[in-house]
Amino acid sequence: MRRIYLDHASTTPLAPEVFEAMLPWMGDRFGNASSPHARGAAVRDAVERARAEVAALVGSAPEEIVFTGSASEANNLALKGVARARREGAHRLLAASTEHISVLHPLRTLEREGFPVALLPVDRTGILDAEELARSLTGDTLLLSVAHASGEIGTLQPLEAICRAAHARGVMVHSDATLSAGAVSWPTGEDAPDLATLTPHLFYGPPGIGALRVRRGVRLGPLIEGGAQEGGLRAGTEAVAPIVGFGVAARLALAEREARAARASTLADRLRDLLPRRLDGVVPTGHPERRLPGHVSLCLRGVEAEAVLQALDEEGIEASSGSACTTEVRKPSHVLEALGIEPLLARGALTLSFGEMSREGDAECVAAALVGIVTRLRRLSP
Numbered sequence: 001m002r003r004i005y006l007d008h009a010s011t012t013p014l015a016p017e018v019f020e021a022m023l024p025w026m027g028d029r030f031g032n033a034s035s036p037h038a039r040g041a042a043v044r045d046a047v048e049r050a051r052a053e054v055a056a057l058v059g060s061a062p063e064e065i066v067f068t069g070s071a072s073e074a075n076n077l078a079l080k081g082v083a084r085a086r087r088e089g090a091h092r093l094l095a096a097s098t099e100h101i102s103v104l105h106p107l108r109t110l111e112r113e114g115f116p117v118a119l120l121p122v123d124r125t126g127i128l129d130a131e132e133l134a135r136s137l138t139g140d141t142l143l144l145s146v147a148h149a150s151g152e153i154g155t156l157q158p159l160e161a162i163c164r165a166a167h168a169r170g171v172m173v174h175s176d177a178t179l180s181a182g183a184v185s186w187p188t189g190e191d192a193p194d195l196a197t198l199t200p201h202l203f204y205g206p207p208g209i210g211a212l213r214v215r216r217g218v219r220l221g222p223l224i225e226g227g228a229q230e231g232g233l234r235a236g237t238e239a240v241a242p243i244v245g246f247g248v249a250a251r252l253a254l255a256e257r258e259a260r261a262a263r264a265s266t267l268a269d270r271l272r273d274l275l276p277r278r279l280d281g282v283v284p285t286g287h288p289e290r291r292l293p294g295h296v297s298l299c300l301r302g303v304e305a306e307a308v309l310q311a312l313d314e315e316g317i318e319a320s321s322g323s324a325c326t327t328e329v330r331k332p333s334h335v336l337e338a339l340g341i342e343p344l345l346a347r348g349a350l351t352l353s354f355g356e357m358s359r360e361g362d363a364e365c366v367a368a369a370l371v372g373i374v375t376r377l378r379r380l381s382p
């Protein structure tokens with residue numbers, strides 16, 4: 001039986017082209033980019049080609065790309081690097097209340113170090129409150145961090161407008177672009193974020209590698225010291241095969257982005273249309289239009305998401321609830337709480353994300369399965 005994978009917002013499979021490009025660097029073409037001989041030079045060339053391909057994805061210069069071990073590391077480098085490099089002047093840090101924990105937890109650490117931190121509210125759809133943002137961009141503000149897209153509710157922030165407002169007040173912007181960079185167009189020029197977090201495993205590249213785009217002129221302190229790699233910002237021998245895979249995945253994403261988005265969006269729209277007509281108590285979450293392609297998020301009244309996901313898995317359908325990085329914590333979703341969704345309803349939150357593994361008919365299969373599962377679980381509820 002073919003399984004239906006609806007968890008593309010958590011990770012994606014390697015594209016065949018990416019897999020093939022990585023293989024030689026895990027075999028005969030091994031080497032250290034810091035070595036002075038020909039093998040080392042070949043590795044350096046491969047790393048720099050990949051850097052240029054990743055830079056093209058977000059319209060930046062290759063020298064503005066810093067490779068890291070993950071998106072979480074890149075988020076940490078952006079926040080801690082900017083804050084700790086600042087010796088005087090503005091030092092207040094802002095973030096949307098719906099940010100990923102790899103942003104929120106470093107902010108807590110920086111707050112304990114003495115940096116003032118404020119989390120900004122969002123509206124019921126997850127969009128950053130424009131009036132509150134304008135009030136918060138005070139003269140002592142150093143950095144604003146806001147993800148371009150939420151993996152939990154699918155909402156896309158108006159990133160260019162946010163950057164424009166922040167830059168007008170002299171405030172730098174960091175954006176976690178892990179979900180959006182390979183899926184939707186990215187702002188360029190002055191209205192782009194000064195720092196942007198990327199990872200290829202969300203657009204058919206390898207896990208275990210990330211990158212931070214650092215606009216020329218932005219000062220950062222390193223997290224990992226002990227080597228001159230990545231301009232001294234990330235010591236350690238480069239992971240050549242994943243970096244090469246990152247570059248190929250970025251090139252493919254740029255070339256195929258519109259076609260991929262159209263396919264995924266068609267399937268997601270179909271499920272969003274079918275489910276409320278066949279099942280009552282379906283409450284969509286996130287923005288109805290400003291959404292990641294292929295992303296469906298909703299709450300189901302009267303059921304627990306954990307029970308629904310287990311039943312779906314038994315029927316061959318793989319989906320999720322909330323961020324993959326917080327699933328095991330089993331705490332109420334801070335994202336849904338920020339949207340003002342009541343805790344009882346939030347317990348039935350599902351995220352279903354279509355992508356390149358999805359096929360025609362998947363939306364209908366998933367809708368039918370959910371109707372049967374939810375109806376059965378509601379009958380069992382006291």
